[in-house]
Amino acid sequence: MNKKQPKTVKRTTLMWSILIALVVGGGVAYSVAYFQTRAVVSQAQTDTASMQKIQSVYETIEGNYYKSVSSKKITNGAIKGMISALNDPFSEYMDKSEATSLNDQISSSFSGIGAEVQKSDQYIKIISPIKGTPAKKAGLQPGDLITAVNGKSIAGKSVTDAVNLMRGKIGTKVTLTIKRAGKSFDQTLTRAKIPVSTVNSRIINKKIGYIQITSVSERTAAELKTALKRLDKKGVSSYILDVRDNPGGLMNQALKMSSMFLKNGKTIMQVQTKNGQRQVYKAGKKYDGGYKVTKPVAVLMNGGSASAAEIFAGALHQSANVPLIGTQSYGKGTVQTVSDFKDKSEMKITIAKWLTPNGDWINKKGLTPTYKADYPKYAYLQLINTNKTYQIGDVSTQIKTLQKELKALGFFNDKVNGYFGSTTKTAVTAYQKKEKLSVTGTANKKTILSIETKIQSKIAKNDQALNKAESIVSK
Structure with a gap:
């Protein structure tokens, strides 16, 4: 190991869901929220006692281990070990193929079973199945634990490793062992292409515009604006925005989406770093381009509504008095930053909290609906x-x-x-x-x-x- 660390390029990123679509053939796809432009990060100093110790361990292995070992494998193991020590399901190291899939997810171009997941103790927990995907059709639910893939236990495996076991060609089958309410059962799914469109709309009761937002990716704000304008031309008098089972996504899209429904100057969200400083994001033309919705609105949410979907729902509720209808949302309130290495690998670590307009931190709590209502049992x-x-x-x-x-x-x-x-x-x-x-x-x-x-x-x-x-x- 050289004393100088690999140069990295950091993307200051707000990630409300390190939510993973279980993909096929393309690595792990993450839902992230890119916010600011890239900036060169200073090289880490290696003259501290801790870094000297790491260097010593590396040199000992390289010089004395009884058989040849890949320096890349040792380096990746050290990085993963340090991140694992954080005990944070939203911090992770990704190799080149996994990082490539992250970008696929951002552009809404990926394949798989369509479930967003995260690490939960020894296993993998489903945050939300995406509507219209194999996971949703198979009846998988938020909170379900995946304990095995094709009969092989995934206890102790990282999210990345677990997802790798679920890869395969479109049309092939994968059997997941699911634990729900203390009981386990197997569910076989057929891998498929995950829908790219994130916004679906129609008119209900002749005058209400119903808009379903399934996730938040690069084109979601534009898709939402298009749907709103189309419905408006058809003479709808109000809107219902459905973010149930929406696992979230990009922050810049959440800001643009929210700003359409808020008066200029109203707070959309806040970000708080570990030193207590807060950055406040407010509605304005730079986000919505001057387009505003003034008709009555209601938002539907449930336990599968997470991250950017919660930012959107929380902003409309607290800054525009829009009622929230459904059940408690998921509760994802931390912020991650993503660093790109020259070898195309990436590292994510949690750096801050995001807060609602009123300053509430909903992490592990979620948003509380104004009116509680749910699907039948x-x-x-x-x-x-x-x-x-x-x-x-x-x-x-x-x-x-x-x-x-x-x-x-x-x-x-x-x-x-x-x-x-x-x-x-x-x-x-x-x-x-x-x-x-x-x-x-x-x-x-x-x-x-x-x-x-x-x-x-x-x-x-x-x-x-x-x-x-x-x-x-x-x-």
Whole structure:
């Protein structure tokens, strides 16, 4: 190891989610928030006792270890060890391929199962599955722990290493072992291309503009403005902004998005460094280009709403009195800086907190909704494994889920116990008759998929948070 450290270029970065899309073939994709321009960082001094000790260890290994070892491997191990000692899930070292995927995530161009995750003790925790992706379709939920990949435990592995195990070609399958509410189960997903568009919009109830923001990437603010203008031309009278299950992303986009809904001079957010100093970011033309929304607005959020999504929701709530509807948000309130090394690797460390306009630090707490409302309970049922046909005498958690779904659809009135008995068979038979399916009394793949499609439709019709928002903006 040379005494001089590799020169780095630092991007002062505000990262509210070191949220990782489980990717295929392209490394690890991170959702970050770039803020200021790059600046050359001074080289670290090596004359301290600590650095001399590290140098001594390196030289001892290089000169005395019984077999040849890669100097790059030793260096990377030392860096990862130092970062690991921080015990911070949002600080990490990435090699070239992983850093490349970070930039893919920023540009909303990546592939995978579509789940944003972070380190949680020995395992990996899902922060939010992205709408329309394999993770969301498989019923993965915020808070789920991934404990194994394809039967291989990931206990103690870094986020990067765990995600590497989940890589593969689009169309291939990966089996995750999920722990939820103390119970474990396997879920097989088919890897796919993750949607690039982050904003979807439509008109509901003839006069309300509904806009769903699925993540916050390079084009999100522009996509949002386009959606707003299009809906405005169609004569909508109010807006519902849905950031449920939005894992966050870029700070500069969150600033631009928020500024559209705030009067100039109103605070969007604050950043506080370890010495207590705060930098305040306020709405203005430099963020929104002079475009403002003055019609009534409501924001939908839930436990999957994190980082930049929380900045957006918090800014509108505290600086524009916009009501928040749903459940407690995730709670991601720290700031990271990213340093680029010449070999294309990158390092992230937490450097500050970000605060809401009122100065609240929501880390690990989240934003509290003005009105609490949620999807019905059956919206959170895991998908049933369709590789098996369920019949009389079978007992499993899959059958318990089937019974809950049939109950939600009005076909099952007995006790939910996971046993496929006569009442379950009667319910399945009745469902098959009504939906004009082959009447077998067994739950085969076609029947299960039909039931789950009906459940999704019922969820959409019984979205309590959306219904509440509609009543508020319609006043």
